[in-house]
Amino acid sequence: LGVEINWIGPEKETEVVKQINLIEDQIGAGVNAIVMAACDQDALVDVIKKALDKKIPVITIDSGVNSDLPQSFIATDNVAGAQAAARELAKLIGNEGEVGLIPFVKGAGTSEQREEGFKKGIAEFPNIKIADTQYSQSDVIKAMNVTEDMLTAHPNLKGIFAANEPAAVGVVQALEASGKGGQVKLVAFDAGDDEVAALRKGTIQALIVQNPFRMGYDGVKTAYDVLQGKTVEKRIDTGVTVVTMENIDTPEVQKLLNPLK
Numbered sequence: 001l002g003v004e005i006n007w008i009g010p011e012k013e014t015e016v017v018k019q020i021n022l023i024e025d026q027i028g029a030g031v032n033a034i035v036m037a038a039c040d041q042d043a044l045v046d047v048i049k050k051a052l053d054k055k056i057p058v059i060t061i062d063s064g065v066n067s068d069l070p071q072s073f074i075a076t077d078n079v080a081g082a083q084a085a086a087r088e089l090a091k092l093i094g095n096e097g098e099v100g101l102i103p104f105v106k107g108a109g110t111s112e113q114r115e116e117g118f119k120k121g122i123a124e125f126p127n128i129k130i131a132d133t134q135y136s137q138s139d140v141i142k143a144m145n146v147t148e149d150m151l152t153a154h155p156n157l158k159g160i161f162a163a164n165e166p167a168a169v170g171v172v173q174a175l176e177a178s179g180k181g182g183q184v185k186l187v188a189f190d191a192g193d194d195e196v197a198a199l200r201k202g203t204i205q206a207l208i209v210q211n212p213f214r215m216g217y218d219g220v221k222t223a224y225d226v227l228q229g230k231t232v233e234k235r236i237d238t239g240v241t242v243v244t245m246e247n248i249d250t251p252e253v254q255k256l257l258n259p260l261k
């Protein structure tokens with residue numbers, strides 16, 4: 001499309017103020033449009049208002065905000081994806097027992113939605129109880145530590161849902177260090193290289209895989225369309241795929257995991 005992209009962002013998802021400052025800088029620089037994934041669903045609303053006041057359209061991708069201000073929100077249906085994770089985990093543990101839940105950042109829209117979806121999904125199974133909920137702060141070491149604590153506090157834990165990649169990697173490390181890899185079932189969001197390796201090894205049993213390539217592509221395309229005066233969809237669901245050892249090597253899943261090949 002001939003669009004020039006300034007790719008910027010805070011180093012961590014928890015650096016909300018830094019993200020706001022970066023966006024304010026871009027508004028001041030006079031960019032034509034902003035495509036953003038919000039670190040906090042409430043804190044970013046005011047800066048979006050500032051952009052719109054300057055006639056700069058805003059498209060949110062992946063993590064949205066509690067506002068209808070953005071022209072479009074392009075993302076996974078995180079609630080539905082986490083419900084699918086809950087059903088997959090339930091199947092893996094025989095529809096009964098204690099499970100653990102590891103979201104990432106409290107207040108981040110994506111994390112909140114996945115927590116909500118997982119709880120909704122587990123509620124479909126009266127013999128499954130969520131024994132513990134711990135936040136990873138999107139940090140591998142933190143995730144590993146809270147998993148170790150969870151395993152100690154709940155020795156009968158049969159399964160864990162990790163809501164994003166850093167959480168999943170930390171849980172994998174804790175399970176393997178404790179000798180419970182493959183024994184305590186693990187379902188996780190995302191499909192980083194370490195997660196795919198853990199799936200092939202058997203420490204992870206299922207991955208809830210998004211389509212981040214499409215989110216980025218559609219984010220830019222939608223911003224471009226707005227600038228061209230076109231009407232765009234307010235909500236675009238980019239979908240999820242449950243990936244297991246049964247389907248990981250299919251052409252469809254490989255294209256999803258390796259979109260640039």
